[in-house]
Amino acid sequence: MKKFINDVAQVENEMILGLVKAYPQYLRKLDCGNVVVRSDRKENKVALISGGGSGHEPAHAGYVGTGMLDAAVAGAVFTSPTPDQVYEGIKAIAGDAGVLMVIKNYTGDVMNFEMAAEMAEADGILVKQVVVNDDVAVKDSLYTVGRRGVAGTVFVHKIAGAAAEKGEDIHKVQAVAQKVIDNVRTMGAAIRPCMVPAAGKPGFELAEDEMEVGIGIHGEPGTHREKIRPADEIVDLLLEKILADIDYSESEVAVMVNGAGSTPLMELFIINNRVSDVLKEKGISVYKTYVGEYMTSIEMEGFSISLLKLDAELKSLLDEKADTPAFKA
């Protein structure tokens, strides 16, 4: 395994330390575990907490700062953080206005965050939650765990974060977060896998002419495998699924072309070139585009496209100031 690391057992710790040392103006690490909070804590606002396994950098700690998250909790690579870690995060940021947990829809994440909320509620802290489930690769069925939460989560952080920063109450912040969730859809594909450092093996293997379609963000295989195709055709394939899921016709959208970790920006822009053309053709107008690495899977080579359907409220919150290490607006 060829990586710029020192010790597989220290990857998460050293990463969080390196992050906090890079951005002390934004971030402070709690003493107990990999919990990062805003260094300029703002009082009297709803506090947002999110997190998940490590390996999604810059998510989630990179989004801690003005107008986004108040705390981020980082578990081991691709492993949800434990309830006590989340609980410490909640305690560090909780005020009278309450705490909103932004959870990505994974069994582990949901259970661990919910247990943390139970602990915090026992202390009298007001805790609400939203569960992001934007990945249209996975069927949303009553009989399964439902869709996964992937890159669309960053829009939830941004928009709910803006509402909280403006001083909205917890019901409003939760409602607007839920509105984002209801209106954002994502799908991705990859041509090279990633590996959990401690495992030392990739999550799947692909031949030189194969790609994995419908990937998640934990290095797991996607929903199916295909022959690789030109970038434009892959974009068309993903957009078709996304556009079929909710009615985007004649709407305005925010677009996120998210790199999975090792996809060169050059390719992400080539991808966006097609995304932009297809949306134009379909009469969907692009309000804002974000191209870059927002929710990664360590060194996976792949990308996802997210479309967030906007209304006036979401647009204005998207435009609000955000100032965090990895997202500035």
Next chain:
Amino acid sequence: MKKFINDVAQVENEMILGLVKAYPQYLRKLDCGNVVVRSDRKENKVALISGGGSGHEPAHAGYVGTGMLDAAVAGAVFTSPTPDQVYEGIKAIAGDAGVLMVIKNYTGDVMNFEMAAEMAEADGILVKQVVVNDDVAVKDSLYTVGRRGVAGTVFVHKIAGAAAEKGEDIHKVQAVAQKVIDNVRTMGAAIRPCMVPAAGKPGFELAEDEMEVGIGIHGEPGTHREKIRPADEIVDLLLEKILADIDYSESEVAVMVNGAGSTPLMELFIINNRVSDVLKEKGISVYKTYVGEYMTSIEMEGFSISLLKLDAELKSLLDEKADTPAFKA
């Protein structure tokens, strides 16, 4: 060659189109070739132009915007743009205050930009230049082409851009750009090569236990090859060379930990953890840190460390507002 592209011959064009379509609020593409200029052109200021081969995304077009560049010219992958392209860029942004060209020190870049300047000067446009040469991996000798320009260039864009935005005259802007160049040093290493799409082959090959030290940003081999080591030791190796080149003792620095294209952010933060510790040990205080992909080599897996020695003027210009697709302050 496994890449998210459509046609090797269209890589540069589609990339620039995708970029401009993502950020119309910042960027506009000229009709003639891959030249990108600010969409909200500001008059009565020194105009900055930079560029080079493609493959360094987000450089250089990603730095076009308020407080940084006014135009960026993109050649073919790793190939300096031609004089006429640069000339078109200069003409599009030139005002009475003149144009400063920020050139990275490569024979091709210098010659092509200089020929463009000759053409522009023939039109009566005032053109000055600075040549960035921050790479300490390469000996700076009178008998060679000297050091290469690498990631430190981004600091030149930021700081000279801020001076220009403030309305400083061309001599002042050139002087401050030169001050950055005199005070910034960079060195890098890689564990996986990249390839020019049109070539379809990597620039070098490495065994599973090897790394290339002293890499440039054009996929070329570095100054030497070594057995790979833990991240901390690689950092020590690079910092030693950088710190030996100019006297950083007791100074304040800006740090850039730059990913070469496919290095996971996780690893860049692990790297910064060590950079930060070593500087602290040596009594060098870190004013600001930038961790991310600023000057890439397509999909190379590697990184560079840049240290910019600061004084009061550089600090205040570094803090000035910048608003571009890839750099916001």
Next chain:
Amino acid sequence: MNKENIILAIDKMTDAMESQKEFLTELDIVIGDGDHGINMARGFGEIKKKRDLLTVMDAADIIKNVGMILVATVGGASGPLYGTAFMKAGTFLKGKEELSFQDFLEAFQSAIEGVMARGKAVEGEKTMLDAMLPAKRAMEKEWQLTGDVKKSVEAGLAAAKEGVEYTKTIIATKGRASYLGERSIGHQDPGATSFTFLLEAIASQM
């Protein structure tokens, strides 16, 4: 089973999670995210570190605290689930110093209920429950028939292993493997597998 047996069983679990770490991780690489063995080994590694603290507690508290340590260190889906299982069993056994096989069966039932509630899962979804529930049923049945602890435990172990085999034949509808849909068929569930190792450790002390 007395306190000593419980401590020994936990030691055996710790050893098993360490020695099966790679195997369980490999299973999770195929249909999950490649961390199950790492997660379980981390949790039981912490239990090993806290062994001295645990051994001074009474039987029920040891079990409950094992659960709390698992919740606090394993993470992922398996952390809250196994953690809840041990915590529920410990709570159920409160006050008991010597555990009869009937106590064990009832504590196990309580653990399973905890897992089902926490995981919102039922049998046949390709999870640890597909080893737990058959094991529980087989032990109960053999116990009612023969009243023989050894036989009952063996029946349970066999049923858990069968359950693991069964997970190969079904589509996952809970946990990460569910994202694979049809592609999850043919592969055994990591959590069902780890449960079988844990049950083996318990069995050795009965």
Next chain:
Amino acid sequence: MNKENIILAIDKMTDAMESQKEFLTELDIVIGDGDHGINMARGFGEIKKKRDLLTVMDAADIIKNVGMILVATVGGASGPLYGTAFMKAGTFLKGKEELSFQDFLEAFQSAIEGVMARGKAVEGEKTMLDAMLPAKRAMEKEWQLTGDVKKSVEAGLAAAKEGVEYTKTIIATKGRASYLGERSIGHQDPGATSFTFLLEAIASQM
């Protein structure tokens, strides 16, 4: 050499740059950035596209315009250098319809001076100059000795090829290969190699 010969020579150059594209790129991968063949093929590809425009010009203008197209399309180091070479030669030949071998030699001298000025390079730095300068000297020498065009051209070609071999033995001090220091030894210079192909094309028309 008349205008027809010049057009034919340029056609041959175009063919050579197309057919040697990969070879030249491979050479540049080893000690440069892997684009020299691509760059040259792009430039001459553009010349091919503009062939109809070129053929209506007079000899000197054709050469000068080839230089301008190269400058405008090749990029990198080789674009301005080869571009300057052709532009200088074209400028030198201004007004001439029929070129004597002496004219050719003097135009070549002018081209070389252009490259040296633009590239701030001299012989022995592992660049195209290490093929150009020996070729020029050998041709001049043979021409003075024998007055035989064919022989002179052959001597020039042989010297250029030797120059390419020579570049294998030296450290680069100009161009990208210079960053490799000692590691550049053992590899031939891509620009010296491409020059040899261009000279072959010219030789075929003398």
